Amino acid sequence: MNEKIIELRNLHKSYEIGKNKQLEVLKNITLEVKQGEVVGIVGVSGSGKSTLLHIMGSLDHPTAGQVIYKNEDLYQYNDEVLSNIRNSNFGFVFQFHYLINELTALENIVLPAMILKNSPKNYEKGRTLLKEVGLYDRIDHYPNELSGGELQRIAIARALVNAPNIVFADEPTGELDNENSEKVFEMFLDIVKKHGTTVIFVTHNKEFAEKMDITYRLHYGKLEGI
Amino acid sequence: MKYQRFLANKFFKSKKHGFLSFVSIISIVGIIVGVFALIVVLSVMNGFSSDLQEKIIGTRAHIYISSMFGGINNYEKYIPEIQSIKGVLGVSPVSSSEIMIKAGDSVTGGILFGIDKASFEEVTSIEKYMLTGGIKEIEQDEVIIGSELSLALSSSIGNDITIISPNVKILPNGSLLPKTIKLKVGGIIKTGMYEYDKSFLYTTLENFNYLFDAKKSSTTSIYVKVKNVYKTKELMKKIQKKLPDNLFMRDWIDMNHNLFTALHTEKFVMGLILFVIILVAGINIIVTIVMLVQEKKKEIGILRSLGVTQKGIRKIFLLQGIYIGGLGTAIGAILGVLTCVAIKVFHIQIPGGGSVYYISVLPVQFELFPDFVLIVAGAMIITIIFSLIPANWAGKLDPIRAIRYE
Numbered sequence: 252m253n254e255k256i257i258e259l260r261n262l263h264k265s266y267e268i269g270k271n272k273q274l275e276v277l278k279n280i281t282l283e284v285k286q287g288e289v290v291g292i293v294g295v296s297g298s299g300k301s302t303l304l305h306i307m308g309s310l311d312h313p314t315a316g317q318v319i320y321k322n323e324d325l326y327q328y329n330d331e332v333l334s335n336i337r338n339s340n341f342g343f344v345f346q347f348h349y350l351i352n353e354l355t356a357l358e359n360i361v362l363p364a365m366i367l368k369n370s371p372k373n374y375e376k377g378r379t380l381l382k383e384v385g386l387y388d389r390i391d392h393y394p395n396e397l398s399g400g401e402l403q404r405i406a407i408a409r410a411l412v413n414a415p416n417i418v419f420a421d422e423p424t425g426e427l428d429n430e431n432s433e434k435v436f437e438m439f440l441d442i443v444k445k446h447g448t449t450v451i452f453v454t455h456n457k458e459f460a461e462k463m464d465i466t467y468r469l470h471y472g473k474l475e476g477i
Numbered sequence: 478m479k480y481q482r483f484l485a486n487k488f489f490k491s492k493k494h495g496f497l498s499f500v501s502i503i504s505i506v507g508i509i510v511g512v513f514a515l516i517v518v519l520s521v522m523n524g525f526s527s528d529l530q531e532k533i534i535g536t537r538a539h540i541y542i543s544s545m546f547g548g549i550n551n552y553e554k555y556i557p558e559i560q561s562i563k564g565v566l567g568v569s570p571v572s573s574s575e576i577m578i579k580a581g582d583s584v585t586g587g588i589l590f591g592i593d594k595a596s597f598e599e600v601t602s603i604e605k606y607m608l609t610g611g612i613k614e615i616e617q618d619e620v621i622i623g624s625e626l627s628l629a630l631s632s633s634i635g636n637d638i639t640i641i642s643p644n645v646k647i648l649p650n651g652s653l654l655p656k657t658i659k660l661k662v663g664g665i666i667k668t669g670m671y672e673y674d675k676s677f678l679y680t681t682l683e684n685f686n687y688l689f690d691a692k693k694s695s696t697t698s699i700y701v702k703v704k705n706v707y708k709t710k711e712l713m714k715k716i717q718k719k720l721p722d723n724l725f726m727r728d729w730i731d732m733n734h735n736l737f738t739a740l741h742t743e744k745f746v747m748g749l750i751l752f753v754i755i756l757v758a759g760i761n762i763i764v765t766i767v768m769l770v771q772e773k774k775k776e777i778g779i780l781r782s783l784g785v786t787q788k789g790i791r792k793i794f795l796l797q798g799i800y801i802g803g804l805g806t807a808i809g810a811i812l813g814v815l816t817c818v819a820i821k822v823f824h825i826q827i828p829g830g831g832s833v834y835y836i837s838v839l840p841v842q843f844e845l846f847p848d849f850v851l852i853v854a855g856a857m858i859i860t861i862i863f864s865l866i867p868a869n870w871a872g873k874l875d876p877i878r879a880i881r882y883e
């Protein structure tokens with residue numbers, strides 16, 4: 252638990268709003284995350300948590316600064332390489348499930364594995380994960396045939412199918428009621444701990460935050476440890 | 478299966494936005510109509526043109542030898558020499574000129590052929606178009622006329638007609654006396670070509686030469702029939718060696734050059750017009766895919782977050798276009814070919830055919846290459862080009878925008 256896996260160096264992000272007006276969301280953020288760490292990020296709404304998570308996950312570009320993944324600057328890569336890193340090294344779980352409606356639960360989970368490599372083993376992996384998230388009996392259900400909690404569990408399984416190094420979770424239980432929310436969170440934590448996956452977890456929930464290895468608060472564009 | 482195909486299939490089959498959606502159906506139908514119409518129309522035009530060609534090749538001579546000035550004298554000298562060339566089937570002297578015909582009170586113009594009844598059959602197959610009488614049986618005082626001419630002059634078998642030559646004598650008192658000959662109608666011919674049936678008359682070469690004050694052994698031209706109608710040019714070179722320089726040759730292709738050029742141009746223009754249908758359908762494909770991309774913006778963002786490259790996204794949407802175009806082209810091609818077969822099998826009558834046109838049933842000739850191949854390839858290329866435009870745009874969409882502002 253001491254290898255450095257991802258690092259932010261003097262990260263800035265500002266959005267252009269109107270003419271010559273800048274909204275500075277992230278100001279000079281520096282952060283080091285070690286392999287296997289579960290990092291919590293809290294902060295009021297609009298403080299830039301999602302922005303930070305997207306930039307770390309290579310989905311959005313920083314205005315200045317660097318994201319160093321495995322000792323290399325992420326944003327030096329072209330689309331091909333970056334997509335490949337996202338596919339096999341990163342996993343994402345968003346506030347909304349973002350499953351593909353045309354695919355069944357199993358197909359949704361297997362999709363990132365298919366994108367990586369076309370192999371008959373993919374479906375095997377998918378089934379194992381379905382069991383792990385306790386939804387094996389929903390294997391052929393389409394997203395519109397699943398409950399909110401179930402959808403999020405499928406989304407979690409999808410994020411883990413390629414055994415990523417880092418999972419980026421943006422309030423994955425934000426849309427669920429308390430009870431469901433807790434269940435999904437506990438399950439998620441269990442699985443990532445078991446796999447030794449690094450996690451960046453954005454949440455509003457104080458109780459969840461307490462269960463992280465380390466938690467930061469995003470406050471006026473700066474990260475503060477708590 | 479590669480994931481691009483997997484996803485493209487799933488999206489395509491989706492009821493809401495896939496191929497069953499209204500816009501997709503319009504695109505598919507557009508391509509079906511375009512491909513179908515192109516195949517059928519071009520096949521009918523091919524049929525028409527090859528029918529015509531067959532008729533021309535079958536009924537008329539393949540090579541025409543004529544003199545640059547006046548007629549060919551002593552034609553008997555050349556005939557055996559031409560006959561001896563390999564590939565020549567028949568040789569016959571045929572004179573022709575414009576004349577006037579008078580029968581009772583009616584007078585009309587026509588073209589008189591002076592033929593050698595022994596050899597004429599070797600160079601044409603008009604014998605099979607004879608309604609009554611025959612070329613071989615024609616007597617010295619007889620003439621064979623076309624069916625339309627027979628109607629126009631109200632002259633039938635056995636009636637006398639007077640043929641008036643443009644070859645006139647000036648009498649001592651200054652008036653003009655045309656040379657005439659009175660002949661009996663000995664046969665009636667109907668080729669189905671109105672122009673021919675309205676104006677052609679056949680009599681003996683002797684009568685013709687008498688009418689034009691020509692020498693006994695002269696003719697205006699020599700007709701040659703050959704074995705391979707597509708090798709006339711080679712034969713013409715061989716024949717020319719045996720003839721004096723003042724004689725020259727033209728073959729059936731030269732004689733009908735304008736006709737075939739016109740048919741060819743017509744087919745090209747028709748093809749171009751119909752291709753516009755496919756072009757419009759292609760533009761429809763752009764719209765269809767743009768709408769699909771709009772609907773699938775969220776999915777594009779998700780897929781990008783799952784590690785699909787820009788190229789991958791482009792391919793997924795390009796495949797949508799290829800499915801639409803492929804489906805339309807395939808259905809259109811099948812319908813087109815089936816229709817061609819049906820036209821052939823059911824002998825569709827042309828309204829007013831036979832009397833107005835030279836053919837009575839719709840001709841059709843399906844040509845795999847180049848027509849069919851070009852149509853199918855053209856439709857697919859258009860589809861791909863028009864799909865690439867929105868597919869490219871889909872690939873360039875910012876994943877984060879797609880995810881954030883769903």
Ligand SMILES: Nc1ncnc2c1ncn2[C@@H]1O[C@H](COP(=O)(O)OP(=O)(O)OP(=O)(O)O)[C@@H](O)[C@H]1O
Binds near residue numbers: 295299
């Ligand atoms: N494309 C954009 N253009 C302009 N401003 C933006 C853009 N995207 C985000 N913002 C602003 O940036 C700020 C940070 O947004 P972000 O989504 O990161 O907040 P957040 O901390 O995730 O909030 P929440 O807890 O509500 O999800 C917000 O004030 C938002 O309005």
Ligand SMILES: [Mg+2]
Binds near residue numbers: 300301302421
């Ligand atoms: Mg957020």
